[in-house]
Amino acid sequence: MxxxxxxxxxxxxxxxxxxxxxxxxxxxxxxxxxxxxxxxxxxxxxxxxxxxxxxxxxxxxxxxxxxPFATDVIGLLEQGRRAAVESAENASRTLRIAAVTTSAESFVPRLMQAFATAHPGVGLTLDVGNRDRVMGLVLAHQADVAFAGRPPRDARLEARALHPNEHVLITAPDDELAARAEVAPHELAARTWLLREPGSGTRSVNEDFLAATGLAPRTLTVGSNGAIRQAARARLGVSFVSRDAVADDLATGLLAAIAVTSAPAPRAWHVLCSGVGPVRPVVATFLDFITARGG
The missing domain is CATH 1.10.10.10 (Winged helix-like DNA-binding domain superfamily/Winged helix DNA-binding domain)
Incomplete structure (x- = not known):
């Protein structure tokens, strides 16, 4: 052949x-x-x-x-080329990181800063997108590691769990339901649900909750976590988002959270890399670094 x-x-x-x-x-x-x-x-x-x-x-x-096999062949050859260049004397090392939007807007920059301080000879790049895009980058070997929530069931990916990823139902700070200790899902049937774009892990969390509780509310699709936060403040609707993404807004009272029963169970943030082919030393160093820190 x-x-x-x-x-x-x-x-x-x-x-x-x-x-x-x-x-x-x-x-x-x-x-x-x-x-x-x-x-x-x-x-x-x-x-x-x-x-x-x-x-x-x-x-x-x-x-x-x-x-997928053709993708792996092309990606592994490029990865091998980069490994050869990096092994040369005085060659710079670069780590390509991909992250879903929520993680990139919360904890990933701090991790990158900590790693850069500990390993000043490594260059870092960051590509941000929704879950589908980030997974595609890793599978195509166009990103060395990725940060995401629930990892897909794909034998070509390896995932390590980091810290918990709790989702909270955000709303306007003066929402009467936010003052209650417990709210049943059916009490939210008349609320508009704010959703991220298709392919987003945050959107999947909301859709899974609506399907599990039998709710079929009006929905409004907005293109970013920031837009969802602003829409919730303006009483346009409610949405489950990662607590990491809204911790500051909740602490300062710009947003409130509704303690709804049957809320999504806490998940975990994961760091992922390709399971196909050898792992470059700089990738192994990064994975060990963040795993030791627990994310």
């Missing part, structure tokens, strides 16, 4: 973009070269990898099964 990197990159570009034209633009090559590379890959594997989907294309079942 003679599979080339050009074939793998062309195939993945088509899978991610949904068309040969977009893949050619991304790779800065001709459409015919992309088509030829994907066709050659399909011949090597002995099965079609793409099929028509309206005006675009999508992976066949065989293509969908093969794509």
């Amino acid at each position: 003679s599979i080339t990197l050009t074939q793998l990159r062309a195939f993945l570009a088509v899978v991610h973009s949904g068309s040969v034209t977009a893949a050619a633009d991304e790779l800065i090559v001709t459409q015919s070269s992309v088509s030829a590379a994907v066709s050659g890959l399909a011949r090597e594997l002995g099965t079609p990898l793409l099929e028509r989907d309206g005006r675009g294309v999508r992976p066949t079942p065989a293509g969908a099964a093969f794509a």
Whole structure:
């Protein structure tokens, strides 16, 4: 079997973009070269990898099964290149960190600062996004480690639990329900529920609670934790958010919390890395550092 990197990159570009034209633009090559590379890959594997989907294309079942392996090959080669460069004398070391929005707005910067102080020779980068984006970065080997809540069930990821991640139902500071010791879920049926964008772990926490309690309230989707906090202050609705994200607002009285029964059980923050391929020394050092600190 003679599979080339050009074939793998062309195939993945088509899978991610949904068309040969977009893949050619991304790779800065001709459409015919992309088509030829994907066709050659399909011949090597002995099965079609793409099929028509309206005006675009999508992976066949065989293509969908093969794509994670192609992603690992490309990602591991890049990881190996970086490891080789870092092993050279006086070469700088860089750690690529990804974090879901809530963690990036609360404890991750402090962890990065502590690590940078202890290891001044390591450069740090931070990419922030929702849960789906962050998981994708790690799986594609475009981030060395990631901070997120509940880890996905994926054998290609390794996760270590850090500190607890409690979710509280935030509301305006003068909300009468916030003064009560206990509020039943049905008493919130008339409230508007503030949700993050699809793909967000915080959104999943709220949707799981609504499904478990049988509530079907009006919802308002806002694009960030900051927007949810502002909307809650303005009495536009309520939402479960990580206590880490609103600790200061609760302490200063800018927000209040409703003690609702059947609230989501406390979870844990996790640090994740790829379980595919060797771990670079700088990644192992970072993982040991934050695990020792408990996050």
